Amino acid sequence: MIGNLDYATLQQIWWILASVVGSLFLFLTFVQGGQTLLWQIGRTEQEKSLVINSLGTKWELTFTTLVLFGGALFAAFPKFYAVSFGGAYWVWILILFTFIVQAVSYEYRKKPDNLLGSTVYELFLFINGSVGILLIGAAVGTFFTGSNFVVNEYNQVRWTHPLMGLEAAFSLFNLSLGLFLVFNARVLGAMYLVNNIDFKGVADFEARIRRSCLMNLLYALPFLLYVLVSLLVMDGFGFDSNGVVSMVPHKYLANLLAMPQVLGLLLAGLVLVIWGVVLTGLKSSDKGIWFGGLGTVLVGLAVFFLAGFNNTAFYPSKATADLQSSLTIYNASSTHYTLTVMTYVALVIPVVLAYVAWVWRQMNAKKLTTDDVTGNKAY
Amino acid sequence: MNQIDLNMVDWARAQFALTAMYHWIFVPLTLGLSFLCAFYESLYVRTGKEEWKKIAKFWMTLFGINFAIGIATGIILEFEFGTNWSNYSWMVGDIFGAPLAVEGIVAFFIEATFFAVMFFGWNRVSKGFHLFSTWMVAIGSNLSALWILVANSWMQYPVGMTFNPDTARFEMHNFWDVLFSPVAISKFTHTTSSSFIVGSLFVITISSWYLLKGRHTAMAKKSILVAAVFGLLSCLYAGMTGDESAYVNASTQPMKLAAYEGLYTGRTHADLVAIGVLKPGPVADDDPFIFSVKIPGLLSLLANRDSNGFVPGIKDLVYGNTGQNIMGVNAKMELGRMAIADLASYKNAKKAGDESQQAVSLKKFNANKDYLGYGYLAKAEDGIPPVQTTFYAFHIMVALGCLFTFFFLVFLFLGFKNSLERNRWLLKLGVISFFLGLLASQAGWIVAEVGRQPWVIQNFLPTHVGTSNISAGNVQATFFMFLVLFTLLLLAEVKIMLKQIKIGPEEV
Numbered sequence: 025m026i027g028n029l030d031y032a033t034l035q036q037i038w039w040i041l042a043s044v045v046g047s048l049f050l051f052l053t054f055v056q057g058g059q060t061l062l063w064q065i066g067r068t069e070q071e072k073s074l075v076i077n078s079l080g081t082k083w084e085l086t087f088t089t090l091v092l093f094g095g096a097l098f099a100a101f102p103k104f105y106a107v108s109f110g111g112a113y114w115v116w117i118l119i120l121f122t123f124i125v126q127a128v129s130y131e132y133r134k135k136p137d138n139l140l141g142s143t144v145y146e147l148f149l150f151i152n153g154s155v156g157i158l159l160i161g162a163a164v165g166t167f168f169t170g171s172n173f174v175v176n177e178y179n180q181v182r183w184t185h186p187l188m189g190l191e192a193a194f195s196l197f198n199l200s201l202g203l204f205l206v207f208n209a210r211v212l213g214a215m216y217l218v219n220n221i222d223f224k225g226v227a228d229f230e231a232r233i234r235r236s237c238l239m240n241l242l243y244a245l246p247f248l249l250y251v252l253v254s255l256l257v258m259d260g261f262g263f264d265s266n267g268v269v270s271m272v273p274h275k276y277l278a279n280l281l282a283m284p285q286v287l288g289l290l291l292a293g294l295v296l297v298i299w300g301v302v303l304t305g306l307k308s309s310d311k312g313i314w315f316g317g318l319g320t321v322l323v324g325l326a327v328f329f330l331a332g333f334n335n336t337a338f339y340p341s342k343a344t345a346d347l348q349s350s351l352t353i354y355n356a357s358s359t360h361y362t363l364t365v366m367t368y369v370a371l372v373i374p375v376v377l378a379y380v381a382w383v384w385r386q387m388n389a390k391k392l393t394t395d396d397v398t399g400n401k402a403y
Numbered sequence: 404m405n406q407i408d409l410n411m412v413d414w415a416r417a418q419f420a421l422t423a424m425y426h427w428i429f430v431p432l433t434l435g436l437s438f439l440c441a442f443y444e445s446l447y448v449r450t451g452k453e454e455w456k457k458i459a460k461f462w463m464t465l466f467g468i469n470f471a472i473g474i475a476t477g478i479i480l481e482f483e484f485g486t487n488w489s490n491y492s493w494m495v496g497d498i499f500g501a502p503l504a505v506e507g508i509v510a511f512f513i514e515a516t517f518f519a520v521m522f523f524g525w526n527r528v529s530k531g532f533h534l535f536s537t538w539m540v541a542i543g544s545n546l547s548a549l550w551i552l553v554a555n556s557w558m559q560y561p562v563g564m565t566f567n568p569d570t571a572r573f574e575m576h577n578f579w580d581v582l583f584s585p586v587a588i589s590k591f592t593h594t595t596s597s598s599f600i601v602g603s604l605f606v607i608t609i610s611s612w613y614l615l616k617g618r619h620t621a622m623a624k625k626s627i628l629v630a631a632v633f634g635l636l637s638c639l640y641a642g643m644t645g646d647e648s649a650y651v652n653a654s655t656q657p658m659k660l661a662a663y664e665g666l667y668t669g670r671t672h673a674d675l676v677a678i679g680v681l682k683p684g685p686v687a688d689d690d691p692f693i694f695s696v697k698i699p700g701l702l703s704l705l706a707n708r709d710s711n712g713f714v715p716g717i718k719d720l721v722y723g724n725t726g727q728n729i730m731g732v733n734a735k736m737e738l739g740r741m742a743i744a745d746l747a748s749y750k751n752a753k754k755a756g757d758e759s760q761q762a763v764s765l766k767k768f769n770a771n772k773d774y775l776g777y778g779y780l781a782k783a784e785d786g787i788p789p790v791q792t793t794f795y796a797f798h799i800m801v802a803l804g805c806l807f808t809f810f811f812l813v814f815l816f817l818g819f820k821n822s823l824e825r826n827r828w829l830l831k832l833g834v835i836s837f838f839l840g841l842l843a844s845q846a847g848w849i850v851a852e853v854g855r856q857p858w859v860i861q862n863f864l865p866t867h868v869g870t871s872n873i874s875a876g877n878v879q880a881t882f883f884m885f886l887v888l889f890t891l892l893l894l895a896e897v898k899i900m901l902k903q904i905k906i907g908p909e910e911v
Binding site for chain 1: 467468470471472474475476478479481482484485486487488489490492493496497498499500501503504505506507508509511512514515516517518519520523524526527528532536567570571572574575576578750754871872873877881884888891892894895896898899901902903906
């Protein structure tokens with residue numbers, strides 16, 4: 025049945041699937057957010073242990089989702105993979121570095137004889153949560169602001185900016201999106217910790233986390249507003265029925281109006297995140313993460329849909345480089361056959377989500393207590 | 404086509420070798436030890452004896468330390484295809500990307516999800532569910548090996564695809580051919596079984612050290628028995644799958660086979676070199692060996708399942724052998740150059756809108772497209788992989804594999820007789836055995852990867868055509884960044900591991 029779908033439909037399905045994975049990653053960056061909160065909210069070793077052990081059962085999910093995001097883009101949109109990784113070299117390398125150092129830090133931080141000392145591993149976690157997320161945001165920002173590359177007739181890419189991708193971090197829009205993601209991750213991190221930790225005996229610790237949830241939303245707001253307003257007024261990269269790319273005035277505003285569902289996702293997402301913050305920061309509920317998480321997923325979907333649908337080039341090359349080299353979900357994708365095979369494989373995604381959710385419930389049924397982090401089985 | 408910076412190619416290859424070999428220090432241990440942890444925990448759940456639980460938890464602690472650095476060194480490999488090999492990623496992404504994505508969907512999430520239960524779930528989930536999770540970690544790790552090895556096998560034996568001149572890439576037309584190619588099957592089974600050996604050797608190394616020191620002896624002996632049984636069975640299986648790999652090589656990568664056997668001139672009733680020392684430098688005559696011990700006819704038997712079969716040598720494959728109907732690299736290069744020219748003229752005709760010229764060029768291109776990759780070679784001798792490296796790596800791997808079989812047998816025998824402690828020489832060998840296992844495992848990959856040069860996709864894409872269009876300086880910089888970071892992390896890992904071994908199972 026999937027084999028009968030036409031090519032364009034499959035390409036759209038895979039843009040949606042990639043967007044879902046990317047948006048779930050943004051939700052799961054509560055791990056990175058929590059990592060950057062560690063020194064701020066954890067005043068005693070016990071409090072720090074609670075934070076690390078709470079995030080410690082989840083960090084691999086975030087990591088794996090990022091890897092899957094890369095793998096899914098490789099399989100479904102190999103031209104994006106080739107162009108972006110091979111061209112915007114340094115931004116990706118630096119992002120990867122922050123994840124390499126993260127991967128050992130939970131396990132090694134408290135182990136005796138760990139060579140670098142626990143502070144260095146905590147610093148690794150901080151770098152991953154700050155620099156890593158900031159650069160991911162900047163890289164996603166280039167979906168709207170464009171990059172500097174030329175693709176030749178053999179589909180070989182040449183990057184035309186000497187900073188090889190790092191230039192993404194020097195755009196106010198990209199930087200704002202990155203900072204928004206960093207603060208949003210911290211908001212989510214606080215929500216998750218409130219949800220997962222049993223604060224018996226450490227009430228002021230709880231108060232600190234709840235307050236930081238609220239404060240980080242306030243820090244995030246100016247960047248969010250700058251990104252949203254820019255999106256409404258900026259020119260975007262559209263293409264016509266012949267695939268010719270051009271700058272279209274108010275392209276993303278036009279996309280929102282042409283796709284009211286996306287506008288709905290965006291608004292609903294923002295409301296949910298704010299409601300999650302209200303629950304966590306102003307009320308005493310521990311359910312904020314579900315609203316904040318779902319809200320983040322919806323906002324993420326809206327962002328990716330804005331970039332890729334309605335005849336928009338999702339990975340554009342700036343007019344100063346070569347507009348016609350811009351990547352669209354139609355010119356960057358795998359073949360009809362490969363997308364069909366991959367769509368069959370994707371049918372197991374609900375099963376994966378189900379067992380992840382089920383194990384999450386099993387593991388989080390009992391909150392993490394101070395007793396749990398005193399044994400030597402803890403991180 | 405873009406100009407190729409050969410210096411960049413070398414750095415990109417060095418970086419891939421560096422990161423892959425670092426990653427491969429940890430992966431075989433993960434693949435093998437995960438099953439051993441599952442065995443020990445199964446024994447605990449079946450017998451209800453706390454000592455098995457203690458054993459399981461001890462090995463899990465070491466497993467966890469190794470697993471973390473395995474993940475850290477693994478993420479870069481997934482993205483390195485894009486950063487340093489961007490043209491490769493484009494040209495084969497339609498096929499190569501799929502197994503990587505499948506790996507993420509079906510395997511990595513199993514590992515990530517159940518790893519958390521395995522380590523933090525002792526007091527949170529039931530005994531049965533915990534055991535299930537440990538098994539899922541073992542199965543998940545080995546499943547992820549399956550998919551990446553399917554991808555690698557496709558590079559060695561590209562099937563189920565065709566070249567599309569319009570998009571200038573290879574496109575998949577049969578997923579099942581890719582998944583069930585004979586190379587994929589032999590590579591997966593051989594890689595996992597040899598990793599089980601490495602995992603078993605790890606347990607024996609540490610347990611031998613305990614026995615030499617007279618510490619945790621009961622636990623060490625129990626651990627050894629399980630590991631020796633698993634190791635012995637894995638050795639037998641690795642031998643079978645290794646034989647199958649060589650047999651498949653004979654038809655899919657005869658040049659690789661000739662290189663690791665040091666066979667320059669092909670012959671019927673070809674001998675297998677059991678031990679050999681190659682002459683340094685280029686080979687002029689028919690005998691490349693300073694010294695060798697050969698087993699008559701065995702190579703022909705292994706390669707053709709017939710001791711009188713013809714096994715082509717390096718010279719036959721490079722210069723051709725009309726008697727055996729073998730086309731040489733030199734002849735293939737000419738056809739390949741024609742294919743490249745016809746592809747260019749097809750592209751030009753398309754740009755100019757000249758449909759009749761387009762059809763003519765396409766027809767000519769299709770006639771020679773199977774030799775496309777050969778057109779990028781500068782001279783016929785470029786078709787030869789580094790023979791010395793491949794030859795020695797192969798012989799080290801095989802010799803160690805045979806040694807391990809006897810090693811496990813002896814450990815098993817003396818373990819059952821409970822006289823391990825009286826044979827201190829054996830325990831000393833036991834202590835270094837894990838490092839020999841790592842050596843054999845790395846050597847195996849050197850055979851697979853160096854032995855297939857100059858190809859990144861066998862016969863279709865030479866390695867130097869696959870790189871990104873970036874300057875060597877960038878790749879050089881990241882090479883040293885990885886070298887420093889991975890070395891630092893390895894040192895940390897080793898120190899932590901040694902400390903945990905010193906602490907031992909009692910306190911864990």
